[in-house]
Amino acid sequence: MTAAANVEREQHLLAAAFLSRVAEPASVPLWMFVEEHGYRAAAAAVRAGDVPAEVAACTEARRSAADPEADLSAADRNGIRLLTPADADWPHFAFAALRATGQRRVAQWRVGARARPQRGELIPPLALWVRGNAPLAAVGPRSVAVVGSRAATAYGEHIASEFSYGLAQRDVVVVSGGAYGIDAAAHRGALAAGGCSVLVSAGGLDRPYPSGHRHLYDQTAEQGLLVSERPPGSAPHRQRFLSRNRLIAALGAATLVVEAAHRSGALNSAGYARDLGRPVLAVPGPVTSAMSAGCHRLIQREEEPASLVTSVAEVLSYCGSADLVDGPGGAPLPGGSAPVRRSYDSLDAVARSVLDGFPGRGHSVTEAELSRLSGQPISKVIAALPVLQGAGLITVAREGYRLASVAS
């Protein structure tokens, strides 16, 4: 890297760190402002207070005190690095659906078809603080978000741990939060299998929450990855858990609800997954257990019911493609192998039609363009893309997707 490129990168990171500090996660006005002006110009304008009223409303309180140099130093001291969409390690694939959903909702608002999107919407993060050894880009179609109650039963913890162990054994990345109960059992299962898990935290990564989970955080960073939208030192506020849940849903190719009471936060994650067009899976349990009531309700939904799953093999059939179930591995992981290439014939009708919608090789397209080109609704396009990527037929480009180059 040249000296000029280094300076460029440092300025970009400072801007991203500033933007990450100045507003709460999932702030739609700030995201739209950054989309329009880029990171450095947007950060400078926010710092100067030279922004539209709706951006000022979500940045004014912290714009003077924000100290991105200090945040980056604190991160560095704690082994934490900052990722932005400019990094090769950015999970474009996982966030493509967030981006498409955010753009669609903003477009609907602009034509008056819905209320102005505000906080907590399904938009991609501006930047992510990460700690650990696994590449975040590895979280592709071969990942499962495992969610559930903090007040889990022994049954729920057993299932979370066993299923995550089985998934990790087959090179599937387990994504979860850092709470007691299902979250912790999921990470422990994946790590025990020598696999990779991604722990998405609502607060700064130097502040494990709950504090009793410092060891779980350290272990996860060793084999997998810690991820947060908030800079070091941030407390895990309630609202940050909700915006954090959208990242868990987006990072999982499917979301598995292991145990959830009627009003569990896990149902919130399941709702995000549904909105992103991702499969929602639920584990049944005794009807006498309040901790399984939310899972049963999800399976009983009239619209977009969750799929009842009883085994690791059944969960695997929802991660990208079924013929990966006992295959040699999906998205490249540390020590993993390349995606399995599937033939066109093995695709379902929707996936074929989306694939047929791609322009010639070398041209990239967005989800919205693919929807127009294939004639499939955007939700179907979003659901088909992981299948096509898992099959090695398409790859993620900076501005969308393109056909994969043919292996010789």
Add this chain to the structure above:
Amino acid sequence: MTAAANVEREQHLLAAAFLSRVAEPASVPLWMFVEEHGYRAAAAAVRAGDVPAEVAACTEARRSAADPEADLSAADRNGIRLLTPADADWPHFAFAALRATGQRRVAQWRVGARARPQRGELIPPLALWVRGNAPLAAVGPRSVAVVGSRAATAYGEHIASEFSYGLAQRDVVVVSGGAYGIDAAAHRGALAAGGCSVLVSAGGLDRPYPSGHRHLYDQTAEQGLLVSERPPGSAPHRQRFLSRNRLIAALGAATLVVEAAHRSGALNSAGYARDLGRPVLAVPGPVTSAMSAGCHRLIQREEEPASLVTSVAEVLSYCGSADLVDGPGGAPLPGGSAPVRRSYDSLDAVARSVLDGFPGRGHSVTEAELSRLSGQPISKVIAALPVLQGAGLITVAREGYRLASVAS
């Protein structure tokens, strides 16, 4: 009743008792022969050996030894009576779907569209031996077949008992077999609530099977009803359990599977219910329990999946009509009240269309005619009829259904 009518009735009962003894249950050739010639002529021809080869094949072994007078005497000594379609107490309503399915399959065979129907088909019984105080005709749209494994877990027995208790409290008749496990728990729950249960046995009603269930048989006869297709003294052969299962499915407006392993006989009952167009409901359980694996498989079916149910209220919503859930009772039971009359507006589109298909008052129609008149497939017609009867809009006629007379 006049002396001539008495003699007539006695001859009819002797013929029915003879036919019930001479062939195994659900013999299609014998059923077709009786449909064509009537009970007395058919019985005389069988006794004389003057029958087509396929009827001879299923009656030859027992036609000389069969002793209907002795069977009727043994029944009388044991408090057992014989019912035929000529009785006011015959459950025409419950068996209408069996009749329609049997007729359809025979018709398909005659035009070469399927193999010749043989034993074990979905045809109505020729006669039923019953013991107990409840009228069998009361088993209408307000009944649930509760089925499951003999080797049930404590969880399964608890659910079978609790659900049956709750159903019986709301005047729903519980229908089940007489085995250990789920069957026994279902009867005990219904009887504990002071309700009515129907125990369908594979052997003679004077031979409780298992023999440890003599007290359960007696208790059920006290408050509900024992039912068998086989005359007194018959042993419960394996094949008789399979044909018995079709009666359990037919007598339940819905079939609830509480616990079932992968190859449980309860799945056979569920399959019959599905073939009859009746809702199949399944209770989930721990995925670690082999006894819930069959229930989960039913819910996961791609075609006609079972509905996951977690409470009595959810089960009630499948018995006839949802607004009976906390209503004053459905089909008249001992001490029960009259069906609730629902307005046309509260019916769904299919039920309305079936109702619209009825000819003027006083004319009765078969399921097949209704299918043609309403333009609805026969399976939809069969499913809609219990709803219309539960709503008090139609009644069962000897040869089908007719519009109910308007209450003044």
